[in-house]
Amino acid sequence: xxxxxxxxxxxxxxxxxxxxxxxxxxxxxxxxxxxxxxxxxxxxxxxxxxxxxxxxxxxxxxxxxxxxxxxxxxxxxxxxxxxxxxxxxxxxxxxxxxxxxxxxxxxxxxxxxxxxxxxxxxxxxxxxxxxxxxxxxxxxxxxxxxxxxxxxxxxxxxxxxxxxxxxxxxxxxxxxxxxxxxxxxxxxxxxxxxxxxxxxxxxxxxxxxxxxxxxxxxxxxxxxxxxxxxxxxxxxxxxxxxxxxxxxxxxxxxxxxxxxxxxxxxxxxxxxxxxxxxxxxxxxxxxxxxxxxxxxxxxxxxxxxxxxxxxxxxxxxxxxxxxxxxxxxxxxxxxxxxxxxxxxxxxxxxxx
Numbered sequence: 138x139x140x141x142x143x144x145x146x147x148x149x150x151x152x153x154x155x156x157x158x159x160x161x162x163x164x165x166x167x168x169x170x171x172x173x174x175x176x177x178x179x180x181x182x183x184x185x186x187x188x189x190x191x192x193x194x195x196x197x198x199x200x201x202x203x204x205x206x207x208x209x210x211x212x213x214x215x216x217x218x219x220x221x222x223x224x225x226x227x228x229x230x231x232x233x234x235x236x237x238x239x240x241x242x243x244x245x246x247x248x249x250x251x252x253x254x255x256x257x258x259x260x261x262x263x264x265x266x267x268x269x270x271x272x273x274x275x276x277x278x279x280x281x282x283x284x285x286x287x288x289x290x291x292x293x294x295x296x297x298x299x300x301x302x303x304x305x306x307x308x309x310x311x312x313x314x315x316x317x318x319x320x321x322x323x324x325x326x327x328x329x330x331x332x333x334x335x336x337x338x339x340x341x342x343x344x345x346x347x348x349x350x351x352x353x354x355x356x357x358x359x360x361x362x363x364x365x366x367x368x369x370x371x372x373x374x375x376x377x378x379x380x381x382x383x384x385x386x387x388x389x390x391x392x393x394x395x396x397x398x399x400x401x402x403x404x405x406x407x408x409x410x411x412x413x414x415x416x417x418x419x420x421x422x423x424x425x426x427x428x429x430x431x432x433x434x435x436x437x438x439x440x441x442x443x444x445x446x447x448x449x450x451x452x453x454x455x456x457x458x459x460x461x462x463x464x465x466x467x468x469x470x471x472x473x474x475x476x477x478x479x480x481x482x483x484x485x486x487x488x489x
Contacts, residue, residue, distance in 0.1 A: 138160070138468065138471075139160050141468065142158045142159075142160055142468065142471055145158055145435065145467060146158055148435060149435060149439065152435075152436075154435065154436065154439035154443075155439050155442055155443045155446065156435065156438065156439050156442065156467075156472070157442060157472065157475030157476055157478075157479050157481070158467075158468065158471050158472050158475050159471055159474050159475040159478055160471065161471075161474065162470040162471055162473075162474040163474075164179070164474050164477050164478050165178060165179045165180055165470060165473060165474055165477065165485050166178050166179075166180075166212075167179060168214070169214070169483065171215070171259060171366075171412070171413060171457060172315075172366045172410075172412065172413075174259055174314065176214030176215060176258075176259060177212075177214045177256065177257075177258075178212065178213065178214045179214065179477060179483065179484045179485060180211055180212060180213040180214060180215070180484070180485050180487060181213055181214070181215040181216070181217060181415075181459055181484045181485065181486045181487065182207055182208060182211050182213045182215070182216045182217065182255075182258075182487055182489055183217040183415070183459075183461060183462075183486045183487065183488050183489065184203075184204060184207060184216075184217060184218055184219040184488075184489055185219055185488060185489065186219040186220055186229075186230075186233065186234075187200075187203060187219065188230045188231075188232040188233055189203065189232060190232045190233060190234045190235065191232075192231070192232075193235070193237075193239065193240055194221075194222065194225075194228070194233065194234055194235025194236070194237065194240060195234075195235075195240035195243035195244070196234060196243055196244060196246070196247040200234070200247060201246065201247050201250050204216075204247060204250065204251050204254075205250055205251060205254040207489035208251055208254035208255045208258070209254060210489065211487045211489065212255075213255055213258050213487070214258055214259065215258055215259045215261065215484065216251055216255055216258040216259065216260050216261070217261045217263055217317070217370075217415065217486075218234070218260070218261065218262050218263050218313075219234060219263065220233070220234075220263050220264075220265035220267075220319050220324075221233075221234040221235065221236045221262055221263060221264055221265055221304070222234065222235040222236075222265055222266065222267065223235075223236070223264050223265065223266055223297070223300040223301050223303070223304040224266070224297075224300040226266075226271060226272075226273050226275070227265065227266035227267055227271060227297075227300065227325070228267060228271060228272055229267035229270050229271055229272065230272070231272065233267075236262060236264070236304040236307045236308060236311070237303065237304065237307055238303060238306070238307050238310075240307075241307040241308075241310040241311045242311075244262075244307070244308070244311035244312075244313075245310070245311040245312050247311070248260050248311050248312035248313060249312065252312070259314050259315065260312065260313045260314055260315070261313060261314070261315035261316070261317050261368060262304070262305075262308035262311075262313040262315070262316050262317065263317045263319050263370060264301055264304050264305065264308070264316060264317065264318055264319060264357075265319040265324060266297060266300075266319075266324055266325040266326060267324050267325070268323070268324040268325030268326075268327075268328050269283060269284055269285070269286050269323065269324075269325075269328065270284070270322075270324065271325075274286035274287070275287065275288075275289040275325065276288060276289065276325070276328050277289060277294075277325065277328045277329045277332045277335055277339060277340065277349070278328055278329075278331055278332040278333070278334060278335050278340065278381070279334070280323070280331070280377065280381040281381065282377050282378065282381060282423065282427050283323055283377075283420075288335070289325075291337045291338060291339060294339055294349060294352075295352065297325065297349065297353070298349070298352040298353045298355070298356040299356060301318065301353040301356055301357050302356035302357055302359065302360035303360070304316075305356075305357040305360050305361050305365070305367075306360040306361055308361075308365065309361050309362065309364065309365045313365065314364070314365060314366065315365065315366050315367070315368050315413070316357055316361065316365055316366075316367055316368070317367070317368040317369055317370055317415070318350065318353055318354065318357070318367075318368075318369050318370070319370050320350060320369055320370060320371045320372065321370050321371065321372040321417050322372065322417075322420065322421050323372075323375060323377075323420055325349075326349060326350055326353070327372050327375070327383065329346060329347075329348070329349040329350060330346050330347060330350065330383045330397070330401070331346070331375065331377075331381060331382065331383035332345075332346050333346070333380060333381075334380070343397055343400065347397075347401055347404070350401065351404065351405075351408075354367060354405060354408070354409045354411075355408075355409075357409075358409050366410065366412070366413075367405075367409050367410065367411055368411055368412075368413040368414070368415070369402075369405065369411055369413075369414055369415070370414075370415040370417065371398060371401075371402070371414055371415070371416065371417065372384070372417045372418065372419070372420075373393065373395055373398045373416055373417065373418055373444045373445075373448060374393035374394070374395065374398070374418050374419075374444060375418075375419065375420045376393075376418065376419040376420055376423065376424075376425045376426060376427075377420060377423065377426075377427065378390060378426050378427060383397070384397060384398055390426070391425075391426060393418070393440070393444055395444060395447055395448055395451065398448065399448065399451040399452060402414060402448075402452060402456060403452070406452075406455060406456065411456070412455070412456050412457055413456065413457045413458075413459070414448075414456050414457070414458050414459065415459040415461060415486060416441070416444065416445045416448065416458055416459060416460065416461065416482075417441075417461060418440055418441045418444050419437070419440075419441075425437070425440075434465045434466060434467055435467065437463075437465075438463070438465055438467050438472065441460070441461075441463075442460070442472070442476060442481070445458055445460055445476065445481055445482055446476075446479075446481040449480070449481050449482065457483035457484065458481070458482045458483055458484070459482065459483070459484040459485075459486040460472070460473050460476050460482045460484070460485060460486060461486035461488060462485070462486055462487050462488045463488070469485070469487070470485065473485030473486075
């Protein structure tokens with residue numbers, strides 16, 4: 138392993154990219170705290186969607202077994218759910234998990250089982266609206282690089298925030314300690330941040346483009362008590378060419394520009410106490426700038442690490458950042474340990 142790390146570091150140095158690999162991973166095992174809650178270590182399990190919910194969106198025994206198996210594979214202090222739809226219209230599959238008042242008890246069984254399997258890990262519900270990838274597609278912005286559909290009307294958007302409030306309250310009832318908004322993968326929430334060309338009060342300048350996300354956080358905060366903290370999974374830069382990309386520089390079309398992500402997180406921190414950010418870069422199933430040829434794993438991983446380090450510097454370490462694991466042969470635990478050791482991130486996100 139040490140030879141692999143040494144070779145990768147040498148390769149990164151030769152092409153001039155940031156790749157903070159270190160030989161030891163002990164720092165991930167160190168305890169820490171989050172919103173005053175003691176966590177036994179800095180490992181976060183982040184579940185991928187599997188579509189094994191029942192017809193009402195409730196977790197089945199297969200869901201519970203899958204979650205508990207993931208908990209047994211990684212000793213974690215924090216456990217993120219897969220994306221959970223906030224309404225039937227928000228689902229990308231008929232068997233995607235969906236959190237409502239009616240099925241909160243079923244989610245409580247899931248929470249209780251995972252907490253027992255992890256020895257009391259902090260549970261976070263990741264609330265989602267699939268947007269253009271939903272079974273009933275809806276988007277806020279046209280984009281020639283993504284599948285397009287009819288734009289959702291302004292008057293229908295407030296209902297999305299109301300659905301988030303209901304789901305967040307149900308998450309609290311179920312025993313989740315955190316409720317996160319999934320602003321990634323160009324779903325409806327991420328799409329709203331990129332609605333540069335949309336008319337009306339949900340598109341155009343940053344204040345209007347961030348309105349849906351801010352409205353959702355307001356609704357979630359009103360619906361829940363202080364026993365639940367709010368957090369976010371945020372795509373810092375989606376890698377789509379301008380004029381459609383979010384978090385992309387206009388001057389240098391190949392480069393990320395994190396200024397709006399920084400501003401959004403400053404607002405969420407000040408108004409809603411958001412201190413934890415699960416960071417992402419890029420768009421699923423799309424190469425950077427939608428090129429035909431994919432980049433090397435080293436370049437892609439370096440960009441993610443660089444963006445997280447830039448975000449940490451811009452926010453002056455006032456947030457705790459999660460480095461997520463992606464499909465790569467680069468030793469993830471060693472990379473996460475290097476990011477945590479360098480104080481660029483706080484947690485290692487092990488995708489399961």
